[in-house]
Amino acid sequence: MNASARGRRAAVTLKDLAAELGIHVSTVSRVLHSDTAVARGAASKATAERVRDLAKLRGYSPDPQATSLRTRRTRAIGVIVPRLSDIVLATMYEGVEEAAAGSNHSTFVMNSHDDLEEQRRKAEIMLARRVDGLILGDVHAGSSLVDDLTKRHVPFVLMNRRYPGFPSSTCDDTGGGRLVADHLWETGHRSVAIIAGEPYASTGVDRTAGFVDRWHELGGEVPSHRVLPSRFDTEGGRRAGEELLQQVGPAPTAVFAVNDFAAIGAMGAFRAAGLVVGQDIAVVGFNDTSLAAQLPIPLTSVRSPMLEIGRAAVGMLRRVMAGEEVDSVRHTPELFVRESSASVAFARTEADVAQVQG
Amino acid sequence: MNASARGRRAAVTLKDLAAELGIHVSTVSRVLHSDTAVARGAASKATAERVRDLAKLRGYSPDPQATSLRTRRTRAIGVIVPRLSDIVLATMYEGVEEAAAGSNHSTFVMNSHDDLEEQRRKAEIMLARRVDGLILGDVHAGSSLVDDLTKRHVPFVLMNRRYPGFPSSTCDDTGGGRLVADHLWETGHRSVAIIAGEPYASTGVDRTAGFVDRWHELGGEVPSHRVLPSRFDTEGGRRAGEELLQQVGPAPTAVFAVNDFAAIGAMGAFRAAGLVVGQDIAVVGFNDTSLAAQLPIPLTSVRSPMLEIGRAAVGMLRRVMAGEEVDSVRHTPELFVRESSASVAFARTEADVAQVQG
DNA sequence: GCTCCTTACCCAATCGTTTGGGTCGGTCGT
């Protein structure tokens, strides 16, 4: 019936250490906790040594609940993502976890499934848990959640997706889109389409806008029916790909999907229609997930530094929690050209297209 | 400088409610906390009503740190996985999160990167956080961690991978392997290879063993050099695929990769070597991740109920935490045949093989 | 009218830490 028999509650406390050393618990606390600033003055060098030795010997580890209760901070941060089974967010989260662990913070993650209701609910759960701050990886354009959190003085930063006026750690998605436009233009394409992702996600919107802007600068045009919204998964990419092929008029010679998974889905649709990706049609993805390079037809993709985006989000959040103003960071992407769009001269001529059409 | 100015610390406490109602804090606590068992007897119906109304009005939410301190339980469970960027584990975690939320528990996840040192370190961090229990998704064969945790009376269950003698929520991997053997045998294959995954993971080991056993029952044989260990990612699959093709003697007509990602990597290797998957060589994966069906060449795969595995792990852990003995659960897998192995008659004859060889 | 229940509460200790303030015996400066 004692503590250790009833469970694993062997946990040694400050009081235990104090009793064993014959000194007061507050002295032990100061020695163990304070970073030599307060520690000096709390106990003699000899006593401090004894305290530290015993703490190590007994395996003392402070009770975080008690500490939190007293200090009003939990050293926990909440992370909300659309879904962790999206490898992009999962990778960013790895960066978050790593950086948080580095500054002695724990992280709670929750999935919002990109549902506005659920975002709020999950945020409330985290706040009820008294997290010290939030990292939102799923912000929707026009969502009022960010304003509400600001009003409530909840420290938070955005990750993955940005929202004007709030600090975020994202990829330079616009720049990434421009890289793709340059690449496709240089390889001779003039008729392109974009699988643009969800309209509420800045990632897809910015990548699309970057592409379109650059394409215009280069002298090209992207008809609006060639910009298809889509889900971010393979299924969404496949549907968009199918839709593209069903449009009247010649099919595009190149397709930019704002996400690797959508690109993979589109590749499936093209192949099912008898097109050979990399020969009949070029496909470019985004994020350069570990899959891209390993696919049967390796996928050209824009690498976004996902781990770094996650790490940076933590750094920013720490500063926000400390009351500082922080600026958004846009991490630089890099294009990796692979077989799905590598060959320069394959772009079909108008004549070819007419033939295929006929 | 007051609490609410210094941050968002507006948090209303039991004491606040009690003061406003002119009753004692303990009465408020009993009304709000107890599930009508203790609540009855704590206050009159009228008072209870007033308490509940005011609590709702003021938006009272109990301080979990204070509660934990008093009750010695955190309602938090720790989850350790090899890596969350593995879609399989991420999906299981979604199941965990959902089930945990359902029973009002929070979850901490950490990545161990399949490193023994890191597993221990992460487990210690979670225990230092005083989680009520652990779900281990990364147990290694022969690891002593499970024994150590048992000795320390830490409630835990295993997920994804099993370990004899400890409760686990896994797929029936052996059965899954048998399904694949039946399928390949029926479609005429006699010369097969296995990309077997890491030897420390029961998933790969069991899937391989199930396949091999069934194959023997059917009268086939699997030479040991045809069972290649591999990492679980695409890179690992590609390497194993390349190695297979370099072996002396005729290449196998079918390959079973114990994981979809490894299968995708292998498909890449085969294609690079000029083989057409689904025609020259059959490939089967495992887990039926969302990618499998959407790949350019849709991948035959064994679906494991990942969400369910995660949910069940939580249920089991709750029972372990309650002091019950629980049995392991092996969830039933299901085979989905697709183009990568669909056609029955393509298996190359020995003559063909000889020709290719020559 | 007395005891004995209920009913409807209140009291106070406790969980493990932190932290603003003592206190007490010496040492230093003059």
Add this chain to the structure above:
DNA sequence: ACGACCGACCCAAACGATTGGGTAAGGAGC
């Protein structure tokens, strides 16, 4: 030789909730 100061501690009040014990008033039963 005397006050100021310093080093090395101790005290006790929090933080917010839970919970084993009261206790006072009112009614039932004899």
